[in-house]
Amino acid sequence: MAAPLLRLTGINKSFGPIDVLHDISLEVNRGEVLCLLGDNGAGKSTLIKILSGVHRPTSGTMEMDGRSVAFDSPRDASDHGIATVHQFGGTFPLMSIGRSFFVGAEPTRRWGPLTIYDRKRANEIAVTEMRQLGITRIDDGDRLVGGLSGGERQALAIARAVHFGASVLILDEPTAALGVKEAAHVLRIVLQARRKGIAVIFITHNVVHALTVGDHFAVLIRGAKAADFRKGEKSREAITDLMAGGEQMAELEAEIESFSAADDGHAPRGASHA
């Protein structure tokens, strides 16, 4: 079997005396969605920052297509085909859709002796790429990004990454700030990206969303990989328990249930004085 598109081996990261990541090994293949699950503070963001070239690992190796790589900067990572989309899209709310789409890579055309920004082409491509991801409401690339909904901004950022030829798409909590419908739309876009052969790394703490799109799952707990399994190998409850750190979640649920039973769905009276 060919080497995975992206493979991390024994990645450690410490900031001074604080160890943030211990011995993380992961792989992701083309056309596969790897879900990275973990509670707040589990080290997900640090891992993303290593993947996207913001931080360098203290030790451990990264390989793409079997070749060892090290990223000096976010720009370097994106030159290797790694695109990162952040929770709020990483877009510019007061810029037009066309301008935001092509930021840093603006198309130009000749105008007499001058080279000018090709607004028309930028707008057309941006709108077309968004339409391909099912955002049909947008028909004017001159509109400001701030007028888009959260899901549409995610779609814009993903469309941008796809257009510029990303082979690995890192989505950092793309559904966390979205409503149910919008989140479903973003999940559909994730599957579309997967179908194009892109390797998607989907960071979330929403187990339902992860199970909907994921092929492969990794759970991070306090900077270490606590579990690594494929689709269908674990139930939703088992994953939730893992993320929350084992049995505590079940205990908490039982506790909540007993409150509901005893106090008719209200918090126990006098609890705040206890």
Added chain:
Amino acid sequence: MTSQAHHQSAMAATAPPPQHSSMPSIGSLVRRPEVGSLIGMIAVLVFFSIFGGANFMSAGGAASWLNVASELGIIALPIGLLMIAGHLDLSVGSMVPASSMTIAILSGHYGLPIIVGILAALGLGLAVGFINGVLVIRTKVPSFVVTLATLFALAGLTLGLSVILSGSTSVALKSGPTAKLLFGDYLGGKFEVTLFWWIAAILIVGFILNFSRFGNWILAMGGDAVSARNAGIPTDRVTIALFMSSGLCAAFVGMSQAILYNSAQVAAGQSFIFNSIIAVVIGGVLLTGGYGSVVGIVLGTLTFAIVNQGIFYTGFDANWASLIIGVLLLAAVLMNNTFRTMALTYAPRAKSRAR
């Protein structure tokens, strides 16, 4: 070629977006964020036309506020670009007199050719801008503080060196007819030639912001500096270039003022600090960066100049001008916020299509 091909295939894959007619509808005009500044300017123009009488609208009256607008405007344009990119430059307040004194001491006191004084003054502007830019990048201290420091440092340097070199805080300058014609003359006895330099600056800055890649970088930097850097924009170089342009423009105004008035004073120019910021903010540029337009900056500059000069044509005490400008500034910002919000609310054309 490849991007062209990619574009073609992308266009073929889905239906092209519907084409819009070239005539903007009233709805989309109202949603242009410059509308606020336009309404503001028309309001003050009407106000002073009524209370200022015939003199205000005469050529002489128009010249008085256009002259103020052109000097302020040349500085407000690069300040506007800096503000769009998320920075401020207060040092222009010292740059104007520093440049005036440079040309007056070199070409007036020492009698060197005027071109030497002009180049030295403009070179000083570029140098101070470069220092501002490098300090902002290297120290990560907000540009407000950095340029506040250079404002004072440069003022002290100008005063100290002027007294040492010329023994005075005011130096006379006699310039030849060519320099006079280019930088310090009145057309028809009324309109300063800086008006043409302002128009040239408007065209250049307008081109940069709207039609060049650099303009897109400026907008992106002000919107989100980290994302802009990650997208591959050379943010450090852009920052330095912007500070150098504001230094250059302030130096230009100082230089042309010295030629116009045939002398230079150490203490002139402090009013440009706040006046340029006021003009830019009235023009709808977001103080925190990420948004602004050249049309807005020009309208804001005109509005400021009309109030500043129009008051003399009314029967009111000129002391009230600052009160009007203060109220106007607040009103303009609130109005600009409203129009920006309207620009952000996306209303698709096809109303039948449910959200």
